[in-house]
Amino acid sequence: MLYVYFGNDTPRVRQKAFDFSRTLVDGEVQITALTAQHYEEGMITDVAEGVSLFGGRQVIIVDTISEDQSAFSSLLNLLPVMETSPHHFVMIEGALNAAEKKKITKHAVSAEEITAEKKERFNAFLLTEALLRKDKK
Numbered sequence: 402m403l404y405v406y407f408g409n410d411t412p413r414v415r416q417k418a419f420d421f422s423r424t425l426v427d428g429e430v431q432i433t434a435l436t437a438q439h440y441e442e443g444m445i446t447d448v449a450e451g452v453s454l455f456g457g458r459q460v461i462i463v464d465t466i467s468e469d470q471s472a473f474s475s476l477l478n479l480l481p482v483m484e485t486s487p488h489h490f491v492m493i494e495g496a497l498n499a500a501e502k503k504k505i506t507k508h509a510v511s512a513e514e515i516t517a518e519k520k521e522r523f524n525a526f527l528l529t530e531a532l533l534r535k536d537k538k
Contacts, residue, residue, distance in 0.1 A: 402483075402484070402486065402487075402488070402489050402490065402510050403480065403483045403484050403490045403492065403508055403509045403510060404418075404421060404489065404490065404491050404492065404509060404510055404511050404512075405491075405492045405494070405505050405506065405509045405511070405512040405513070406418040406421070406491070406492065406493055406494075406512075406513050406515065407492075407493070407494040407495065407496070407497050407502070407505075407512070407513075407514055407515070408495070408496060408513075408514045408515035408516045408517075409495065409496045409516055409517055410515050410516055410517035411495060413515045413517075414493060414494075414495075414515045415493055417513065417515060418462065418491050418492075418493045419462075421491060422460050422462055422489075422491045425460050425489050425491075426460065431459045431460070432459070432460045432461075432462065433448070433459060433460070433461045433462070434461075434462045434464055435461055435462065435463050435464065435466070436464045436465065436466070436468075437464075437465060437466050437467070437468040437469035437472055437473075438469075440466055440469065440472040440476075442475060445463075445476065445479045445482065445483065446479060446482055448461055448486075448488065449479075449482045449483055449485075449486035449488060449490075450482070450486070458487060458488050458489060459488040459489070460488070460489045460491060461488060461489070461490050461491070462491045462493065463476070463490055463491065463492045463493065464493045465493055465494060465495060466492075466494075467494055467495065467497075477501070477504055477505070480504065480505065480507075480508040481508060483508065484508040484509070484510075492505070492509075502514075
């Protein structure tokens with residue numbers, strides 16, 4: 402099963418993903434983190450189709466694999482394997498383009514996009530515009 406958290410607000414994305422992964426943990430669950438630096442070809446397939454040594458399900462946190470483009474493209478091809486696995490895959494990513502988002506959400510049980518609130522920028526020319534309008538307020 403695949404659960405995806407992505408967006409441009411990295412701290413909130415990470416927090417929501419870790420909070421969700423804690424809800425999946427019970428006495429028989431093992432948590433494994435997988436990053437771009439530790440990713441190797443075939444790793445996801447082995448975990449998805451394998452059986453835990455101590456039995457039970459595993460929670461695999463796939464953390465920003467998109468930092469390594471070749472690993473990310475390999476991961477995108479393995480989405481159907483992750484979807485049908487009895488183990489839980491929690492994927493953390495930054496902002497995704499439309500094609501990647503569509504492909505990932507197609508295979509995910511749930512996908513949540515978390516975006517940062519846009520800050521209102523100060524208009525430096527506000528005073529000038531008021532003077533041009535002869536607005537005395």
